[in-house]
Structures are given as C-alpha cells and as structure tokens.
Amino acid sequence: MYELKDRDKIIVFTGPDGSGRKSVAEAVGQTFGMEKVISFVTRPPRPGEVNGQDYHFITHEAYREMEQNSEFLESVEISGNFYGIRGLDIEENLYQNGCVYLIMNHEGANILKKIYGDKVIRLFLYADRRTVEERERKLGLAEEVIAAHLGHYDVEMGYRGSCEHAFENYDLGQTTYEITNTLEIYFQRDLIDKD
Template sequence: MSFSLIVFQGPSASGKSTLQSLLGLPKVVTWTSRAPRPGEVNGRDYHFTTRAQLGEMFHSGLMIEMNEYKGNAYGTSVQSIRDIIEGGTPTSTVMEAKGAAAIKTMFPAQTLLVGVSVEKEQCRRRLQERGAAAEEIERRMADFEREMKELSQCDLIIRNSDDNLDKACSIIGILRQGLLHS
C-alpha cells in the first residue's frame, strides 16, 4: 500500500506542524481569507481569497473543511486533495479531526491519519512559551479532551511528549523512509 497523503491531527501545541516539517514532504496548499504576509506567494504558501469566496466554496461542496483562526478563515479544497491523490507524490497536511475524517472517507487507501498526542500541561506550557495570551491558551485548551478522543480515528498515534521526542522523531524518520522508498 502506498500513501499519497499524510494527515496530522491532534490538540493545539501537540507538535503536529513540527512533526510534519520533520517528515519533509511537500505540504498541501490550503486556502485562507487573511492577507499574504511579506514573502508569501499565492499558490505556494496559501491560496489567498476573500472570506466570502471561501465561504461560498465551502457551501458549494468545493472545500473539505473550513475553520477559523484569529479572525481568518482557512480551508482545504477537494480539488487539491484529488490532485495529490492522482499525482501520487506523498504530501502532508495538518487538519482538525472532522476534515481528516472526511479525507479518509473519500480516499481511504491513499490517506494515512497520524495522531499526535501529548500531556495537557505540556500543551499549555508550549502555548505559553509561544507567547500566547491567557485567553487564547484557555480557548485552545478547552478543546483538549475532545481532540485527544478524536485521535481514535487515526491509523497511527505518535506520543510527542517532551520525554518521548527522540522516539517521535525516529518514528517520523521511519515513516519518511517508507514513503520515499515505496
């Protein structure tokens, strides 16, 4: 079996994006309603659009999922995932559980769901170290238990706690090697 899409999911500050970066695969280019930051290129970093257009795409069934973060909408298009699956080049993304489940339903044989688990207090500390405001930390931590339960849908769960970082990195290395040599 050869996976075309690796989807990371887990609680805020569990290390999903860090593990995704360590995997070293191209990333799914998602959509956002926020303005490009200096150096960002449309179609490479994100597909930049308006909130209204993104909402219309979502309600028309063109988006697998759509979420809000810091007042901006973000989403993943069905077509981008189809292109990845048809292209066959392993690619990765970070998603919330609902979007991950939708992709797994659409492309079960080509999608590997990787859950990232961590202790709640480590997530809280990581958010504090990032400089997140207290209310932001509490908002993100409010979903922790639900996000941990949703890991049950994953094909693989990596414990990314501070005392398990070497093992988590080794697992990602093995996964990368398997994907690139399959």
C-alpha cells in the same frame, strides 16, 4: 479528476493544538520529500505564521465564494473561523508526487478518511495538557486563543483511538524518527538489498 494510484498516500498529522504537529510534519515531510497541502483559513495569522506557507489567509467573503464554487473537499468552522482544503490541491500534488501531507484537526482528518479511505494515514500527535499550554505561551499566543485551544483538548484527544498511529511528542527528533520508520512500511520505496 485525478485517478488515484495504489501507491498514492495522504498523510494527515492530527492531534490537539500545541501537540507539535506542525514541527513534526515539516521534519517528516522534508525527510520523504513530500509536499504540504495548505489549508485556507479566515482567521488572521498568529505570531510566526506566514501566508502561503502555514495557511492561505483569506477573507470570509473570499472563503464563501470558494465554498459556493464547491472548491473545498473539507470545510469546518472553529471558533467563528472557517478552515478548508481544496480537493484540487490534494489531487495535483498526488499527481506530481504520489504523496502529500496535511495538518488538520480531527474533523478534517475524518472527512479525508471518508473520501480517500485507506489512502489516508492519520498520525495522531499529543502531549499532556500542561506541556501544550506551555508551548502555546512560548509561541506568544493570546490568552483567549490558548483558552479556546485547551477547551478543544479533550475532544481532540478522544480522536486518538480512531487514528492509524499515535505518537507522544516531547522530543522532536525522537518523534520524527519514530514516524519516519512507521511511514517506511507504507511507502515501500523498493529498498532492495543487492548482496
């Protein structure tokens, strides 16, 4: 098992579906050269999602086998589908890079916070309900999927006060800039003024 170092950080992007967490997370991840830890999921890919890049899409049977082997640190069921994060994936990435990021709902974010404590920095992204709905329609999601997401909206929004930081996300560039500045404080990359 990997022994966490003082400087290791686990950045969790959370918030309602349609809040733009994925777009912001990828932009921030690129800025800092962070690796994404990819969840395993039993649902089929949505329009534009790529296996091994957005999620590892697996069968219910394969998921159950991994669960029986205690591979998942975190496993949640949402609308009849299972989502899980392997502890090994987090620890291998931390060992190699010292920092990782994940995109999760509030249940997963809570579980990681309990396991890793102050190593986890939860960044809550949000937009109003109408904007979230419009974004999901533009993605081409089925009406029942959008309805299910909107059904979770208030519960996800209720998690905002539990997170270390919250960002209203209407402009990708601005939100990425704000989060990058916030994370600089945590990373303290030894930026020394040599004047």
